[in-house]
Amino acid sequence: MRQILAVAAGLAVLAVSACSAPTPPRSAVPSPTPAGPATLPAPTGPHPVGSTVLHLTDTSRPDPWNLDVDARELRVTLWYPTEQRDGERAPYMTPKESELFLRARSIGGVPGDILSKTRTNAVKDAEPTGRKLPLVVLSPGFTRSVNALTSLAEDLASRGYVVAGIDHTYENYATTLADGRIAECLACDSDSDSGFGTGVVEVRAADVSFVLDQLPGKWDGSDRIDPSRIAMAGQSMGGAGAVAAMVKDSRVRAGIDMDGTTYARIPKGGFSRPFMFIGSAQHVPGAGTAEWARDWKLLTGYKRWLVMSGMEHHSFTDVPLLADTLGITPTHGTVPAARAAELTRTYVAAFLDRHLRSGRSPLLDEPSSRYPEVKLCAPPGCA
Template sequence: MRQLLALAAGLALLAASACSAPAPPRTDAGPPTPTGPVTLPAPTGAHPVGTTTLHLTDTSRPDPWDPDADARHLKVTLWYPTKQRDGQRAPYMTAKEAELLLKGSGVATTPYDTLSRTRTNAVKDAEPAGRRLPLVVLSPGFTKPMSTLTSLAEDLASRGYVVAGIDHTHESYATTLSDGRVAECIACDSNTDPGFGAGLVQGRAADVSFVLDRLTTTWKDSDLIDRERIAMAGQSIGGAATVAAMVKDPRIRAGIDMDGTTYARIPKSGLSRPFMFLGSPQHVPGGRDHSWDRDWKLLTGWKRWIVLTDAEHQSFTDIPLLTDVLGIEPLPGMLPAARGAELTRAYVAAFLDRHLRSRRQPLLDGPSSRHPEATFCPATCGPP
């Protein structure tokens, strides 16, 4: 079930059951020389982007991973439209978070604080602009911090969405809590247990419902959110958690799974709210992962199943954008990092605009000459 960061002539996530990534293979040429700090792609929408961080505590339940914690502590990063164009840019992650992420992922080709120097586009703690905007919840892959979906989050905020990214504590290599402590990946010790994936996505669904409760009621800027227009998207296990959260919480009107094997079972009566699978070739019908074949039949509302040619598991995250700074060659034949980010942004935004704003989106109607990498399944694609 685990998707782990590994080196195989480049940075890729490979399916594995162990918590530690395998050592990278050596090549005669050696790794390329790392470059300077990366600047994330500029958002494509009309609005400047602000961001802030909330630390929330759910006292109604214990932490599912830490037996010594009698409450669930969550870090939530918010991105939103603002009128403020100038100001301090938000940090991508802290130096300690970057160190723990690279150590946990088995990357040793660059100084451990390298990723913390990544440049973002959002103004830290800027004043939000707007009222009753649609909300999108984002959930990252297992072991990965929410920051690895920053490029997508910034782009959606520039298009007029409020984005709430959840760091699911103890499910990533590093999450900085409100008191400055850094919570590490306790869940990594259990990921080979029977039923681990199913249990994890149910826990994430509970995280999402709690965050929605707080954002729409007690958050000081809750009037920024339209409670009737809420969607969720996630990558890898975050995509699986999207299914689980939609089954549990009817407030989530639409959902996207980006390359995640699903674990939550959809009721036999089906899930009638809009849903989109957006994935790599491992998710073609009859491919290596059969969970989408199973769940496709139970999606009874508007639905799409789109596979991107030459994408790999991390093409829907920031990670390919960071390979140069880590001194790592991309996988041969892999979808170029900038193009992967462009396609992810385009299809996610089109889906959300259609289902939260009722705007017609021809991009979702079928193959496009401007986006030849996108194949619409199951009709026009099959096993590799």
């Protein structure tokens, strides 16, 4: 039986829980005066950031959600370090994607194209720089495009990572394909089916492997990637997909699940590659986290379980950063949006630095007075 994640109305209007099946859309809870277009927080690394989009087609398999399509089409957004500081900013989403998203979430009282005006920090199609750069694959929650993880992606790119964010076609409200067609959420029609979550993460694992196969030949900057240093991170269903991708593809050396219930089964013999769970308060050990507890026992290598108090399911995404723009009053989560972004960026980077760059950070080994919201857990408890 699928578990339905109860999400408070204020933030639930922005995105459906992706670590479990989505609930029906609810009306937005407006604040008195919606703000203008949002500006994403500046990246913290030393490098300017570039971004470009790839359109890839997997002719070896039909699309699992659109039975009329005999090939799987994917849109992949890349973020990477560059030397170029000036130029046109990469779009957050198109006006049509913004309109469809707001309509699907029943968000009114703001211009339909408002999210397309979100100011990013990446320069569109800038020339990449660097050599032997580690690669991080990002996967978003169910019904969300990978733009929901833009703040995290830009920050990682500024720190010297190449980031490949995958839009899993027909699993979100709007993905613009290569020829301009808009793929809407066909998978949403199947979310009550038995085994839905397991099926979704299998699709996502296949998507990840295909992108890793194709990337070297499809991006001019791919020679700057070190293929021996690849990790994956995701939020909600994307985090569950990280587990599935690592089980399927040994090229993914390390993984992070941000607040996602897992579905793919780890082999009984155990799993030795590094993995980190980052959760909201609902993921305190023993508080209804049966899947994480199950998987924790099978993780035989480096592993971490972090719980961030005051954060809720969407705090690990751009959702809180957009709440004022959309006139949404969050009703859960006491950590301010900028602080939530800081916590997510800091701990994700610490884990990736350790396992893709042999870096060391005490953040993953002991509590920090700078980040008192973060608890290091070792089931059955937390420090």
